[in-house]
Amino acid sequence: MPLLAVRGCIKIYPFNFKDYYQILQVHYDASPDVIKAAYRKLCTLYHPDVSHNPNEDKRMLEINEAYNILSNPDKRTAYHKQWLENRTMRSKNVYTAASFSCSLTSMSAKDVLDRFFHALLTKNWTNAYSCLTLEDQEKFSLEEFSAWKEAVNSCFEMQDYRISFYKNYHKCRLEGIIYPQVTEFAVVINDTDLQLSQTSQNVSHKYVAYDGNSWKVCLGMHSLKQATLKFKLMAARRQNYDPVLIYNNAVSRNDPLTGLLSERGFYDDAFKEIERHKRYNNPVSFAVFQIDCEKTDRELYCLCQCASIIKTECRINDIIARLGNKQIICLFAETNELQATAAVNKFLHAIKQRQSEPFTVNAGIMQYNKVHSLEDTVFSISSNVSKQKNTIKMNNIHI
Numbered sequence: 001m002p003l004l005a006v007r008g009c010i011k012i013y014p015f016n017f018k019d020y021y022q023i024l025q026v027h028y029d030a031s032p033d034v035i036k037a038a039y040r041k042l043c044t045l046y047h048p049d050v051s052h053n054p055n056e057d058k059r060m061l062e063i064n065e066a067y068n069i070l071s072n073p074d075k076r077t078a079y080h081k082q083w084l085e086n087r088t089m090r091s092k093n094v095y096t097a098a099s100f101s102c103s104l105t106s107m108s109a110k111d112v113l114d115r116f117f118h119a120l121l122t123k124n125w126t127n128a129y130s131c132l133t134l135e136d137q138e139k140f141s142l143e144e145f146s147a148w149k150e151a152v153n154s155c156f157e158m159q160d161y162r163i164s165f166y167k168n169y170h171k172c173r174l175e176g177i178i179y180p181q182v183t184e185f186a187v188v189i190n191d192t193d194l195q196l197s198q199t200s201q202n203v204s205h206k207y208v209a210y211d212g213n214s215w216k217v218c219l220g221m222h223s224l225k226q227a228t229l230k231f232k233l234m235a236a237r238r239q240n241y242d243p244v245l246i247y248n249n250a251v252s253r254n255d256p257l258t259g260l261l262s263e264r265g266f267y268d269d270a271f272k273e274i275e276r277h278k279r280y281n282n283p284v285s286f287a288v289f290q291i292d293c294e295k296t297d298r299e300l301y302c303l304c305q306c307a308s309i310i311k312t313e314c315r316i317n318d319i320i321a322r323l324g325n326k327q328i329i330c331l332f333a334e335t336n337e338l339q340a341t342a343a344v345n346k347f348l349h350a351i352k353q354r355q356s357e358p359f360t361v362n363a364g365i366m367q368y369n370k371v372h373s374l375e376d377t378v379f380s381i382s383s384n385v386s387k388q389k390n391t392i393k394m395n396n397i398h399i
Contacts (some may be wrong), residue, residue, distance in 0.1 A: 018062070018065075019083070020066035021070070023062050025038055025042070025118055026038045026070075026122070027123075030122075033358040035067070035070050040352070045111075046059050046063065107214065107215060109183040109208040109215040110208075113163055113208050118356075119131070121158050121356045123149075125145060132218075133217065133218055134211065134216070136216075136217075136218065136221075140219070144228075147224075151229075152227075155231050155235050157304075159191055159308045160189075160190045160308045161188065161190070162187070162312070164186045164188075165183070165185060166186045166205065168183050168184075169181070169182040174207055174209055174218050175218065175220070179209040180212065182207055185208065186204075186205055187204050187205070188203050189204065190259075190312075192257070192301075199304055258303060260311065260320050260322045261319065261322070262322060263323060265321060266329060266331075269331075270331050270374055273319065273331060276333075282333070284368040285336060285339070286329065286365070287329070287330045287365045288327055288329050288364045288378075289306065289328045290326055290363075291326050291360075292326065292360045294358045294360075295358070299325065299326065301357055302359040303328070305356065305357055306351060310328060310330070313346060314330065314343075318330055319333070329378065336367055337366070363385070366380070
């Protein structure tokens with residue numbers, strides 16, 4: 001069995017076993033829908049026909065091999081037993097931080113950062129930790145990192161993220177270490193404040209350093225213990241939060257959970273748009289999205305994630321609101337039914353590419369006419385989508 005040197009220490013590393021969960025970048029208890037979504041996402045990134053890189057053939061073979069095993073219930077059951085045995089054996093001999101390092105050597109800086117945030121999104125702290133620089137791994141143990149992320153997650157639930165290139169650096173010093181190459185990325189993160197029941201969007205800058213062998217994420221933290229204590233104290237204050245204030249926020253113009261308009265806010269803005277339609281005869285179309293989560297205890301998170309993605313894809317003049325517990329409504333100003341269908345398909349494609357929770361989306365589309373009132377139009381679309389009838393134009397996609 002080959003040996004791996006880690007910071008002057010020799011560790012036994014079982015290279016002959018392939019971790020299909022790690023290859024597809026999913027948790028070991030991921031549902032079939034999550035596995036399918038992860039496979040489709042990786043195909044869009046690494047298929048040679050898409051990336052125009054013939055060197056991706058080997059990676060795609062591994063991705064296809066992993067999907068062939070994990071998508072088959074019988075094959076997955078047999079493989080999972082081997083995976084558990086290998087994991088137990090490896091945990092006794094392998095330096096945790098290096099458990100996935102061999103697979104990072106062929107990944108770009110953006111791919112490594114995307115893997116890091118995908119691991120945070122799916123709460124796979126081990127995978128996220130494996131993406132950190134060796135300096136960060138020496139400074140903080142996996143247990144400290146996991147405790148910190150658990151504390152953060154008790155206050156904030158990540159819904160979605162988007163990574164954009166910002167700048168390249170050569171011979172750059174980070175945390176006292178000079179790296180030959182460093183790439184800076186801007187990361188837009190949508191998360192839900194569990195303490196305030198509000199959705200917010202934050203932009204942070206992350207540095208990914210090349211250590212001569214592979215790209216690694218620089219954590220940029222000096223004390224995880226202090227940060228962990230801070231978030232634990234924030235979570236403890238939740239029990240003292242005023243429920244009346246939460247209720248007042250919930251019935252206001254904006255929905256505090258999704259960050260979209262509430263029904264009240266939607267009708268306030270929609271009535272104005274309908275008046276413009278009656279005066280200038282510009283087309284107006286509506287779309288209602290029904291989100292059905294496979295896990296009842298994750299319904300709000302599915303709704304928030306879907307809302308976050310739609311909000312980032314819509315136009316400035318679109319009116320988007322939460323409609324009940326499972327629906328999101330969009331008003332497309334100066335848009336006919338055909339144009340609204342194209343917009344809805346774009347939303348559904350974005351959801352399918354970026355979702356992390358298993359849920360089904362049904363979308364109903366209708367162009368407004370002057371015969372029916374605004375309330376009747378909204379009720380018609382909402383009820384038909386909920387019942388999945390075809391009395392209006394439907395776009396049913398299972399994600």
